[in-house]
Every structure is written in C-alpha cells, then in structure tokens.
Amino acid sequence: MTMSMAASHAKGKFATDNIFDANAAAVKAAVQFGKDKVTNATIGALLDDNEVLVCLPTVEKVLRNLPVEELINYAPIAGLPDYLDAVIDLAVDIHRPEAYIKAIATSGGSGVIHHTIWNYTEIGDTVLTTDWFWGPYRVLCQDALRKLDTFTMFDEQQHFNMVSFQEKVTALLAKQDSLVIILNSPAHNPTGYSLSDAEWAQVLNLCKEIAQDKSKKIILDVDIAYLDFAGEKAASRSFMKQFGGLPENILVILGYSMSKSFTAYGQRVGAMIGVSSSKDVIDEFVNINQYSSRATWSNINRGAMRMLATIYKDKSLLAQVDAERNRGYQMIQERAGIFTREAKAANLKMLPFFGGYFLTIPVNNPAAVCDKLHEDNIFAVPLAQGIRIAVCAVTSRKITGMAAAVAKAKAAVD
Amino acid sequence: MTMSMAASHAKGKFATDNIFDANAAAVKAAVQFGKDKVTNATIGALLDDNEVLVCLPTVEKVLRNLPVEELINYAPIAGLPDYLDAVIDLAVDIHRPEAYIKAIATSGGSGVIHHTIWNYTEIGDTVLTTDWFWGPYRVLCQDALRKLDTFTMFDEQQHFNMVSFQEKVTALLAKQDSLVIILNSPAHNPTGYSLSDAEWAQVLNLCKEIAQDKSKKIILDVDIAYLDFAGEKAASRSFMKQFGGLPENILVILGYSMSKSFTAYGQRVGAMIGVSSSKDVIDEFVNINQYSSRATWSNINRGAMRMLATIYKDKSLLAQVDAERNRGYQMIQERAGIFTREAKAANLKMLPFFGGYFLTIPVNNPAAVCDKLHEDNIFAVPLAQGIRIAVCAVTSRKITGMAAAVAKAKAAVD
Numbered sequence: 001m002t003m004s005m006a007a008s009h010a011k012g013k014f015a016t017d018n019i020f021d022a023n024a025a026a027v028k029a030a031v032q033f034g035k036d037k038v039t040n041a042t043i044g045a046l047l048d049d050n051e052v053l054v055c056l057p058t059v060e061k062v063l064r065n066l067p068v069e070e071l072i073n074y075a076p077i078a079g080l081p082d083y084l085d086a087v088i089d090l091a092v093d094i095h096r097p098e099a100y101i102k103a104i105a106t107s108g109g110s111g112v113i114h115h116t117i118w119n120y121t122e123i124g125d126t127v128l129t130t131d132w133f134w135g136p137y138r139v140l141c142q143d144a145l146r147k148l149d150t151f152t153m154f155d156e157q158q159h160f161n162m163v164s165f166q167e168k169v170t171a172l173l174a175k176q177d178s179l180v181i182i183l184n185s186p187a188h189n190p191t192g193y194s195l196s197d198a199e200w201a202q203v204l205n206l207c208k209e210i211a212q213d214k215s216k217k218i219i220l221d222v223d224i225a226y227l228d229f230a231g232e233k234a235a236s237r238s239f240m241k242q243f244g245g246l247p248e249n250i251l252v253i254l255g256y257s258m259s260k261s262f263t264a265y266g267q268r269v270g271a272m273i274g275v276s277s278s279k280d281v282i283d284e285f286v287n288i289n290q291y292s293s294r295a296t297w298s299n300i301n302r303g304a305m306r307m308l309a310t311i312y313k314d315k316s317l318l319a320q321v322d323a324e325r326n327r328g329y330q331m332i333q334e335r336a337g338i339f340t341r342e343a344k345a346a347n348l349k350m351l352p353f354f355g356g357y358f359l360t361i362p363v364n365n366p367a368a369v370c371d372k373l374h375e376d377n378i379f380a381v382p383l384a385q386g387i388r389i390a391v392c393a394v395t396s397r398k399i400t401g402m403a404a405a406v407a408k409a410k411a412a413v414d
Numbered sequence: 415m416t417m418s419m420a421a422s423h424a425k426g427k428f429a430t431d432n433i434f435d436a437n438a439a440a441v442k443a444a445v446q447f448g449k450d451k452v453t454n455a456t457i458g459a460l461l462d463d464n465e466v467l468v469c470l471p472t473v474e475k476v477l478r479n480l481p482v483e484e485l486i487n488y489a490p491i492a493g494l495p496d497y498l499d500a501v502i503d504l505a506v507d508i509h510r511p512e513a514y515i516k517a518i519a520t521s522g523g524s525g526v527i528h529h530t531i532w533n534y535t536e537i538g539d540t541v542l543t544t545d546w547f548w549g550p551y552r553v554l555c556q557d558a559l560r561k562l563d564t565f566t567m568f569d570e571q572q573h574f575n576m577v578s579f580q581e582k583v584t585a586l587l588a589k590q591d592s593l594v595i596i597l598n599s600p601a602h603n604p605t606g607y608s609l610s611d612a613e614w615a616q617v618l619n620l621c622k623e624i625a626q627d628k629s630k631k632i633i634l635d636v637d638i639a640y641l642d643f644a645g646e647k648a649a650s651r652s653f654m655k656q657f658g659g660l661p662e663n664i665l666v667i668l669g670y671s672m673s674k675s676f677t678a679y680g681q682r683v684g685a686m687i688g689v690s691s692s693k694d695v696i697d698e699f700v701n702i703n704q705y706s707s708r709a710t711w712s713n714i715n716r717g718a719m720r721m722l723a724t725i726y727k728d729k730s731l732l733a734q735v736d737a738e739r740n741r742g743y744q745m746i747q748e749r750a751g752i753f754t755r756e757a758k759a760a761n762l763k764m765l766p767f768f769g770g771y772f773l774t775i776p777v778n779n780p781a782a783v784c785d786k787l788h789e790d791n792i793f794a795v796p797l798a799q800g801i802r803i804a805v806c807a808v809t810s811r812k813i814t815g816m817a818a819a820v821a822k823a824k825a826a827v828d
Contacts, residue, residue, distance in 0.1 A: 003694040003695050004695070010532070010702045011698075015708050045487065055482045071474075072474075072680050074458075076434075108712055110712035118424070122422060143709030217419050249419070259488075265487060266488050280416040284416075284418055284425075288420055288428075291427040291429045294429050295554045296557075298522055299680070300682065303681070
C-alpha cells in the first residue's frame with residue numbers, strides 16, 4: 001500500500017490531460033520529421049500563418065508600457081474598479097440587459113466556474129452542461145466534490161436539443177433545489193456552435209417556467225470565453241438582452257476571459273459578471289465571491305487588468321485592438337471555411353461551426369482515428385465522441401487536405 | 415427577508431477588511447492634511463524613503479524585456495519546470511533537507527494555503543496557527559468549511575511558547591487524525607518574530623513524538639513569505655535542514671511567494687514546496703495539488719515565472735537582485751531600529767521583531783488606540799490584541815517619534 005497524507009476526498013486525484021498528450025506527440029513528430037511536415041491541431045491559442053503565437057500588437061504595447069507600480073502592486077480583492085466597469089461593457093456592449101449587473105475579477109474563465117460551483121451549489125450537487133464540453137468542467141466539479149451531468153447538445157437537425165435540455169433540467173431540479181447550468185456560447189469549445197437568439201429564448205422560457213416554483217433556483221453560467229471570435233460584435237451579443245427582467249430566482253453569471261479576447265492567456269485574468277433582477281442577489285454575488293477570492297487566489301494580476309482598462313478608456317486603442325483581433329478572427333474563419341468545404345466534398349460529417357477556436361468531427365473511435373492521423377503527421381485531440389481540430393492554430397496551407405485525411409482515417413478505423 | 419441564490423454554506427459570507435479600512439482612512443487624511451503630515455503604517459509593501467513603491471530594478475528590467483510569448487502564453491498547470499526548480503533552490507539554498515522535494519506553482523502565498531487546506535484536511539477539521547496571525551488565514555479556513563484554532567505564540571520571556579503549542583497540537587490530534595499547522599516564520603506577519611533553530615528542533619521533536627502513532631498525520635505548512643527579508647541568506651534558512659529525515663507521516667509544505675522576494679505582489683505567483691521522506695507522499699503531493707490547480711485557477715502567470723527563472727539562471731542577475739533586495743532589507747531594519755530604540759525609551763512594550771515587513775505593539779484596546787493615533791495623523795492596523803506597524807512602508811523620517819506617539823495613545827485609552 002502506498003503512503004498517503006491526503007484528506008479522504010483528495011486521495012487518488014490525478015489529472016490526465018488529453019490535450020497535453022496530443023500536443024506532446026505533435027512536438028515530438030516535429031522534431032523527428034521537421035515542423036513543415038507536421039500539422040499540430042491541438043493548440044488552444046491563435047497562431048498566425050507562420051505558426052507563431054499571436055499577441056495583438058496594441059495589447060503588447062500597452063502591457064509593456066504600464067507604469068511599474070501597476071505591474072507589481074496588489075489589486076483590490078474584487079479587482080480594479082475601472083477594469084470591472086470595462087469588462088461589463090465589453091461583454092454586453094449595446095445589448096446590456098435590464099438588470100443589476102456587477103463583476104468580480106477571476107483567474108481567467110476557469111476561476112469563474114470555480115467560484116460559481118463553490119458558492120452556488122451544495123456539496124454533492126450535480127452541475128449540468130452539454131455532452132460536448134471542455135474537459136476541465138468535470139475536473140472543476142469533481143475537485144469541489146460536485147458531480148457533472150450532461151444533456152444531448154444537438155438534435156437530429158444539428159440544432160440545440162431543447163428536448164434533452166428540458167428533460168435533464170427538470171430531472172435534476174426534482175432532486176435538488178438549485179441547479180448550475182454551464183452553457184458555453186457563442187462559439188462553443190469544442191464545436192464552434194452558437195445558440196441562436198431563438199434558442200436562447202427557448203432556454204430562458206424553460207428556466208422561467210421552472211422558476212415559477214420559488215423554492216427552485218437556477219444559475220445560468222454562460223461561458224463567453226470565445227465571445228470575441230464569434231462574429232460581428234453586436235450580433236454575437238444580441239442574446240444578452242434576454243438576460244434582463246428574469247425572475248429573481250434565476251441568476252445569470254457571464255464568464256468573461258481576457259485569454260482569447262486580448263490574447264492574454266498566460267496573464268490569467270477574467271471576470272464573473274452577475275446579472276439579476278434582484279439587488280439582494282447581486283449584493284450577495286459581490287460579497288460571497290469576493291470572499292472566496294480572498295480565500296483562493298487573494299487578488300488578480302493587476303497589470304493585465306490595468307492594460308484592459310487603459311485600452312478600454314482610449315477609443316483609438318480600443319478600435320485598434322478590435323481591428324487587430326478581427327484579423328485573427330478572419331484568419332480562423334478562412335481556415336474553418338477550407339476545412340468545411342473539403343469536409344463536405346469528402347462526405348465527412350462535422351458538427352455545426354460558427355466561430356471560436358475549434359471545430360469537431362464526431363467519430364465512433366476518437367483515439368483510434370487520432371492515432372491513424374499520426375501516420376499523416378496530423379495531430380488532433382480525441383474527445384469522448386469525436387476529435388477536436390484547433391482551427392486557431394493550423395495555417396490555411398496546412399489545413400488544406402486535412403478534411404480528406406480525417407475522412408480517410410475515420411473510414412479506416414471507425 | 416433578503417433574496418438569496420447562494421448555497422447554504424455560502425450564505426452571509428462577507429469580508430471585512432481592517433487593513434483596507436485603515437489604509438482608506440490614511441489616504442483620506444493625506445488628501446485633507448497633505449501627504450507630508452500623514453504617517454500611513456498600514457501598507458504591506460516596501461516603500462522607499464520618498465514613499466514610492468519599490469520594484470527591484472532588475473526585476474522590472476527582466477519582466478519588461480521578456481519575449482512576448484512568455485508574457486501571454488499559457489503555462490503548464492503545475493508551473494514552468496525551470497521555475498519550479500528555481501524556487502526550490504531559492505527557498506532552501508545551502509540548507510536543502512535530505513528528503514524528496516517537489517514544487518507546484520500557486521497564486522502567491524495565499525494559493526499555497528488554499529491547496530493545503532483543501533487537500534490535507536477533512537471538511538469540518540480544525541487548522542492550527544499562532545494567536546498572532548495574518549487575518550486571511552481565518553478566511554481561508556472558513557471559506558473552505560474548516561475552522562481555525564490558535565495557540566499562544568509567546569511565553570513570558572517572549573520566546574516561542576512550546577507549552578501552549580504542545581497542548582493545542584495534542585488536543586486537536588486527539589479529536590482528528592490529521593492536523594495542518596500553519597507557522598509563519600521567519601519574519602512573521604504581524605510581529606517580525608523568527609523561530610530559532612532550537613525552537614524549530616522542539617517543534618519537530620514534538621511532531622515526531624506524536625507521529626509515532628502512525629494513524630496520525632501532521633502537515634506543517636511553513637509560510638516563508640518574508641524569508642528574504644529575515645536576515646542573512648544562509649542563516650535565515652538554516653532551520654530548513656531539520657525538515658530532512660522526518661517520519662513519513664509528517665509532511666512539510668513551504669509556502670514560497672514572489673510577492674516580497676521579487677517585489678512582484680500583483681503578479682500573483684508563488685509555489686508550494688513539498689518536503690517528505692516518502693516518495694509516495696511527494697508523488698501524491700504533485701498529483702493532487704496539480705489537480706486542484708486545474709480546478710481553481712487553471713495555470714499561473716507565465717511571465718512572472720519566466721522572469722524568476724531567467725534571473726535565477728543568470729548568476730549576475732541573481733546577484734543584482736540580491737543586492738537590490740538587501741538595500742530594501744537594510745532600509746526596513748533601520749526603520750525598525752529607530753522604532754525599537756524609541757519604544758524602549760518610551761517604555762512601550764513591543765513583540766520581538768527580527769525582520770519582515772511588520773512589527774506589533776500589544777495593547778488592550780487596539781481599535782481605540784488606532785483611533786487615538788489618528789489625532790496625530792498616524793494610521794496603523796488594529797489586530798485582535800495589538801496594533802500592526804508596517805515598517806516596510808514608513809520612512810525613517812516619519813517613524814521617528816512614532817513610538818512615543820503610540821505610547822501616548824496607549825496610555826490615554828488602554
């Protein structure tokens with residue numbers, strides 16, 4: 001028997017990392033065969049057409065030129081006030097819902113989910129998300145001693161599956177009084193799907209119906225990590241207007257992240273934005289999440305918050321950032337367009353892609369398909385029911401022909 | 415009744431912040447009476463003799479000149495490998511204990527305590543620390559649904575109170591099988607006390623005695639946030655040698671922070687360094703804490719880790735940083751020296767100060783003494799049993815006469 005010092009609930013925890021493993025295989029192949037010969041579609045960061053990590057030039061300039069005290073001083077626990085004002089406005093833009101809205105700085109988008117689970121579910125509760133989901137959602141639930149359950153994301157027409165959503169929400173709220181639902185939209189990771197405004201209306205109508213029972217509470221955790229790679233600014237945010245005027249027992253939490261929006265992944269800055277019709281609920285939101293911040297990471301990287309606030313306050317800097325980011329968005333859309341056209345030609349079924357960093361091919365045997373692709377020096381991430389292609393990271397040149405290769409590998413092993 | 419959406423354990427959480435409140439009062443007074451007239455002894459950061467926040471010049475230079483991909487890219491969940499190697503060596507220096515030693519990056523020193531509590535105590539357990547302690551220790555315990563208990567830190571000779579320590583450790587380990595003990599040394603916040611090597615030997619002897627019962631587990635969480643402001647490099651680390659060859663059921667976790675050592679407070683980077691005689695325990699330490707990192711903040715600010723690793727690998731940069739930091743240390747020692755001499759002259763009892771950012775005056779009515787000091791435009795932080803003076807932040811000019819003012823205020827209200 002191995003010696004252990006861990007608490008009973010912590011024994012045996014071990015993170016396996018599909019994405020890391022797949023990337024490591026790609027890096028190894030690049031060393032062996034040359035970088036030119038290898039397609040690494042595992043990386044969740046924007047690379048340019050020379051396969052160099054993109055930092056929006058204005059972001060770099062502002063970050064490097066911050067006064068030193070902004071780089072090194074502590075920030076308030078809740079975050080810099082002008083950062084918090086800025087992220088609310090950047091998140092909702094012209095579609096600000098009629099509601100009380102407050103924000104708390106977090107360690108990226110992950111930190112939002114951490115606090116939401118910790119403060120809005122009981123230990124042992126089940127959290128709900130889509131069956132296609134970013135793997136760490138499960139780790140976040142399990143480490144906090146919660147469970148994760150899923151509903152079927154797509155119906156047969158590849159639209160949002162309201163039937164499955166309704167079944168699972170209803171079943172879980174029969175067992176527990178409170179339910180956290182994580183919906184990653186727009187530009188969902190790993191599929192690239194965005195719920196339409198009509199689909200959001202259906203989601204909210206169901207929530208409102210259930211919320212007529214005042215003993216039930218619904219917390220909609222909307223992960224908007226890919227919001228700024230989801231299309232035109234106002235159009236991709238129009239669904240947010242619907243978060244106004246909801247019943248008091250529905251709390252919306254937007255999970256904002258600087259990682260993609262400002263290509264500032266490693267700076268670890270995001271924010272949870274609470275949206276509620278109840279002032280009490282929003283005051284509580286600020287108090288309890290600020291408390292958990294003090295008890296988790298203390299405060300958040302001041303420099304990156306100041307960088308965002310500086311850009312936000314200067315209309316010309318903000319316009320530059322938007323333009324620079326838009327070039328990245330267009331680059332990804334072009335790559336995804338190539339893949340989509342070629343997938344159609346190769347009769348390869350894709351999940352519906354609208355935007356974001358990834359697209360997904362459903363396959364029966366993801367690990368075997370990924371292994372088979374290694375023969376062509378193509379590296380993708382195996383998911384539970386498909387393979388994930390990081391269109392953010394694969395150049396147009398290299399993505400050309402990739403759909404055919406996937407179709408071939410799928411036919412060979414699936 | 416106010417509307418609440420929080421989980422049962424999260425309802426009503428509200429952080430009061432003595433330090434923030436005291437600082438806000440000082441800032442207000444500075445606006446009203448002029449900065450020159452106000453002594454702000456509340457700030458936990460190193461200010462120079464012009465009351466400007468100190469950033470070690472080499473730290474700034476290296477940080478500003480990092481390649482952009484090091485500033486913005488994600489880091490591995492556990493931290494950059496060369497950062498982790500560096501912090502272990504920087505922490506233990508020539509006094510490396512004979513043991514398995516591994517590190518995991520954290521969000522500053524707070525993150526170390528978060529993970530230690532979460533992974534090494536059961537829900538409902540009691541954590542032990544000194545009766546003089548950094549307030550957030552209690553918030554960290556409470557948010558994680560643990561309790562904090564304290565022992566009397568000093569005996570009548572103002573030495574470490576082994577009797578009280580033994581009583582509390584014994585009593586708690588009669589009730590629970592596992593005990594996390596947080597000891598902040600050297601250069602304890604808020605007193606400036608450092609346990610001597612002989613006192614550490616006594617602490618460890620008691621732990622070893624209790625650990626003869628193999629059903630009991632002791633986790634010594636040694637908060638070394640002020641290690642680099644505690645005196646000569648090797649001498650201030652000599653106690654660490656004693657962490658070698660301990661029984662397998664004693665795990666030492668060193669809480670390393672870049673906040674003070676590299677004047678990088680707002681960058682939010684630290685590390686938990688596990689020290690154990692058991693390879694199993696250290697493998698488990700890496701696995702479970704890495705898992706919790708993924709489930710809390712995901713990964714840690716890459717740029718600051720790269721900055722430390724860059725400095726560490728270049729002997730001349732490291733020597734510069736040590737020299738620059740030493741000037742800060744000498745500045746604080748000079749300020750503390752003035753206060754100590756004047757306190758003696760004014761017959762004002764101080765707790766024993768060896769180093770760090772703070773010193774403490776025990777008083778019966780801390781809030782009233784602090785209020786009284788406001789009449790002299792002096793602002794300090796009221797603790798449960800005394801007042802904390804941030805010698806890191808008060809210039810020699812302003813600290814002159816301060817002990818007499820405290821003595822006067824104490825005499826007036828105590």
